Amino acid sequence: xxxxxxxxxxxxxxxxxxxxxxxxxxxxxxxxxxxxxxxxxxxxxxxxxxxxxxxxxxxxxxxxxxxxxxxxxxxxxxxxxxxxxxxxxxxxxxxxxxxxxxxxxxxxxxxxxxxxxxxxxxxxxxxxxxxxxxxxxxxxxxxxxxxxxxxxxxxxxxxxxxxxxxxxxxxxxxxxxxxxxxxxxxxxxxxxxxxxxxxxxxxxxxxxxxxxxxxxxxxxxxxxxxxxxxxxxxxxxxxxxxxxxxxxxxxxxxxxxxxxxxxxxxxx
Numbered sequence: 001x002x003x004x005x006x007x008x009x010x011x012x013x014x015x016x017x018x019x020x021x022x023x024x025x026x027x028x029x030x031x032x033x034x035x036x037x038x039x040x041x042x043x044x045x046x047x048x049x050x051x052x053x054x055x056x057x058x059x060x061x062x063x064x065x066x067x068x069x070x071x072x073x074x075x076x077x078x079x080x081x082x083x084x085x086x087x088x089x090x091x092x093x094x095x096x097x098x099x100x101x102x103x104x105x106x107x108x109x110x111x112x113x114x115x116x117x118x119x120x121x122x123x124x125x126x127x128x129x130x131x132x133x134x135x136x137x138x139x140x141x142x143x144x145x146x147x148x149x150x151x152x153x154x155x156x157x158x159x160x161x162x163x164x165x166x167x168x169x170x171x172x173x174x175x176x177x178x179x180x181x182x183x184x185x186x187x188x189x190x191x192x193x194x195x196x197x198x199x200x201x202x203x204x205x206x207x208x209x210x211x212x213x214x215x216x217x218x219x220x221x222x223x224x225x226x227x228x229x230x231x232x233x234x235x236x237x238x239x240x241x242x243x244x245x246x247x248x249x250x251x252x253x254x255x256x257x258x259x260x261x262x263x264x265x266x267x268x
Contacts, residue, residue, distance in 0.1 A: 038089045038098060042112065046085070047137055054133035055085040056113040059098060063107025068148035070108030070255070071141050072097060073134070075160030075167075077242055081115045088114045093157050093181070096246035106255060109147060113137065121156075121163025122184065131166050138174065150176060150261040153254055157181035157242035168196045177257035181245035182206065182238055185217055194226025197257050199250050201231045203241035229253065 042057035060069070074097060080088035088094070094112055101108065115121055115130050123129035141147050154175050156164040161183015168178060169188050172195040179199045198221065202214045211232055221228035231250075233241050 038094065039086070041098065042089060042110075044085050047133065047140065049133035049136050051128075051130060051132050052116065054113055054130075054137060055083065056111050056137065057085065057089060058112075059110045061098075061101045061106060061108055061110070064105035065107065067107055068151075069146065070106060070151040070153065071138070071147040072101070072108060072110045073138065073152075073154045074110065074112045075121055075134070075154070075156035075163040076112065076115070077156075077158035077160050078120070080160075081117045081119070083114075083116060085114055088112050091157065091160075092243040093155060093160075093246045097155065097251065100246075100248060100251045104255075108151075109141065111137065111141075115159075115163075121159055122166055129163075129166060131163060131170065134163070134167065135171055138171075142174075150259045151255075152176055152259075153178070153257075155179040155181075155246070155254070156183055157245065158183060158238065161242075165193065168193055168198070172196065173259075176259040177254050179246065179250055179254050181242045190217075190220040190224045190226075194221045194224035194228075197227040199229045199231075199253055201233055201241055201245040201250075203236035203238055204232050204234050205237045206241065 042059045044055070045058050046053055046055045074091070074094055076088040076091045076094075080091055089112065094110075098110060100106075101110065113134050119127060119130040121130055138152070142149055142152070152175050154164050154167060155178065156162075158181065161180040162185070164178050164180050164183055165185045165188050168175060169192040172192050175196045177197040177199070181201045182203065185193070200214055200218060202211055204211065214230055218228040218230040233244065236244065
């Protein structure tokens with residue numbers, strides 16, 4: 001005997017239930033952040049460069065001793081672009097880095113530049129890359145002797161990860177290490193990238209071709225004499241990877257690196 005199909009109402013209800021539970025599962029895997037709590041710790045600042053005004057946020061973690069502060073630069077993804085000097089603090093990476101440094105009493109500065117709404121860190125169809133002002137900002141901290149030159153760290157996600165690769169190539173030898181969450185490296189030179197130890201992440205569901213390209217990247221960096229670690233995050237898509245890459249394990253690895261700095265020669 002042929003069984004009658006379910007009433008259309010119940011079929012539609014079942015679809016909504018499935019969508020709701022799937023959405024909740026994803027939300028639990030990537031919990032929302034209360035970025036407004038960061039506003040008190042991150043002061044609003046800006047510098048003027050030839051390419052325009054770079055707005056950024058700066059936080060200082062006091063730490064437990066009087067050691068020379070580290071410098072941490074975080075480059076946000078495309079959703080953080082704007083001119084309000086606020087949207088970039090919505091990134092999960094900023095939240096995790098800030099909490100990690102406070103929890104581990106790591107004395108240092110966290111600076112979070114904001115890319116203008118009509119630009120990209122890496123350039124592309126939005127025009128020239130917006131990395132020169134970031135380099136100017138980094139030089140400002142280094143030249144004023146505000147930080148330990150051997151402990152400068154750079155991190156980024158998605159578009160920001162692409163910006164990390166670009167800065168590593170443009171100013172090799174500046175950074176002690178880098179953490180890149182699913183950032184496009186196309187057009188970069190492996191020999192330059194190999195000068196900075198890098199921890200790379202990519203989501204398993206971002207596609208087999210993309211995962212394989214990051215495997216090739218890590219292998220090419222290693223073949224060029226560099227240090228590259230790759231994590232393929234099981235079951236995660238691009239957005240989830242960008243949100244969940246800044247774990248304690250990876251930050252332990254990042255801050256475990258220190259670059260040898262040659263003492264400056266006195267002026268004759």
